[in-house]
Amino acid sequence: xxxxRLAEVPDVAANAVHFANDLISLVETLYHERKYNQAxxxxxxxxxxxxxxxxxLNYVIRALIQEERWREAEDRINEARRWLPLRDIAFxxxxxxxxxxxxxxxxxxxREAERFGKTxxxxxxxxxxxxxxxxxxxxxAKAIREAxxxxxxxxxxxxxxxxxxxAQGDFDGARSxxxxxxxxxxxxxxxxxxxxxxxxxGNHTAARAAALExxxxxxxxxxxxxxxxxxxxxxxxxxxxxx
Numbered sequence: 001x002x003x004x005r006l007a008e009v010p011d012v013a014a015n016a017v018h019f020a021n022d023l024i025s026l027v028e029t030l031y032h033e034r035k036y037n038q039a040x041x042x043x044x045x046x047x048x049x050x051x052x053x054x055x056x057l058n059y060v061i062r063a064l065i066q067e068e069r070w071r072e073a074e075d076r077i078n079e080a081r082r083w084l085p086l087r088d089i090a091f092x093x094x095x096x097x098x099x100x101x102x103x104x105x106x107x108x109x110x111r112e113a114e115r116f117g118k119t120x121x122x123x124x125x126x127x128x129x130x131x132x133x134x135x136x137x138x139x140x141a142k143a144i145r146e147a148x149x150x151x152x153x154x155x156x157x158x159x160x161x162x163x164x165x166x167a168q169g170d171f172d173g174a175r176s177x178x179x180x181x182x183x184x185x186x187x188x189x190x191x192x193x194x195x196x197x198x199x200x201x202g203n204h205t206a207a208r209a210a211a212l213e214x215x216x217x218x219x220x221x222x223x224x225x226x227x228x229x230x231x232x233x234x235x236x237x238x239x240x241x242x243x
Contacts, residue, residue: 006030023049027059034222036063054084061092065099087116091123094130103130121151125160132164140164155185159193166197188218192225195232208232 001022004012006029023046030039043060046053057080064073077092094109110127128143141164147157158181166174174197182190191214198207211229215221233242 024053024056027056031059031063034066036066039063040067052083054088057084058088058092062095065092065096068099070096070100085116087113087118090116091118091126095126098126098130103133106130107134119150121147121154121157124150125154125157128164129160132160132167137164137168141168152180153184155181155189158184159189162193162197166200171197171201186218188214188221188225191217192228195228199232199235204232204235208236208238 004010006026023042027039027043027046030036030042040060040063043056043063046056047060050056057076061073061076061080064076073092073096077089077096080092081089090109090113094106094113097103097106097109107127107130110123110130113123114127124143124147128140128147131137131140131143144157144161144164147154148161151157158177162174162177162181165177178190178194178197181193191210195207195210195214198204198210208229211225211232214225215229218225230242233239
């Protein structure tokens with residue numbers, strides 16, 4: 001069942017025996033693979049079978065936020081206030097604010113989630129990102145260290161670690177962090193981050209080479225990867241390619 005759903009073979013999936021937990025597990029997998037619309041659809045199916053699944057609801061709301069479906073996400077958060085723990089409500093509120101660019105409000109919500117007992121890499125990663133966007137690099141570095149201590153093999157955490165270290169001007173540290181990212185993340189995401197670091201160092205040719213390799217490594221490169229290549233093309237004067 002899980003293989004058929006991931007491979008998008010509905011006829012096989014329809015005739016396969018499954019548990020509600022299989023659906024919930026798939027929602028999490030699809031979310032982390034950045035297939036947000038699929039995660040939403042499958043998450044709704046999971047909630048139809050298991051209405052009290054906080055995991056499925058969390059990922060549905062986060063996927064709605066990723067897709068910038070703000071009103072729907074707000075409505076689902078408000079509905080969830082009746083039964084989700086306060087720590088989850090605060091975290092989801094912070095995530096919504098963060099994705100809408102309201103970083104200060106997000107920081108307050110994440111601190112509130114921490115006070116209510118929320119822990120884990122996702123909280124400290126999100127908090128670190130907002131502090132980073134507010135220019136509070138020292139505080140951001142402290143938060144990302146907390147996340148690394150808990151989940152040093154999480155690609156999202158390590159990717160943000162690269163960004164913060166590079167912003168502090170420690171490019172040797174950034175390269176060290178990139179080595180870890182290369183070992184745990186998909187090539188397309190590692191190469192995009194490598195390109196960003198090379199660009200920050202002024203190595204425009206190397207940055208474009210990494211961005212081009214990132215695009216070529218994925219049959220359907222994400223928007224941010226194509227955008228990075230376009231930006232590098234502009235920087236090196238390849239305006240026709242950029243267009």
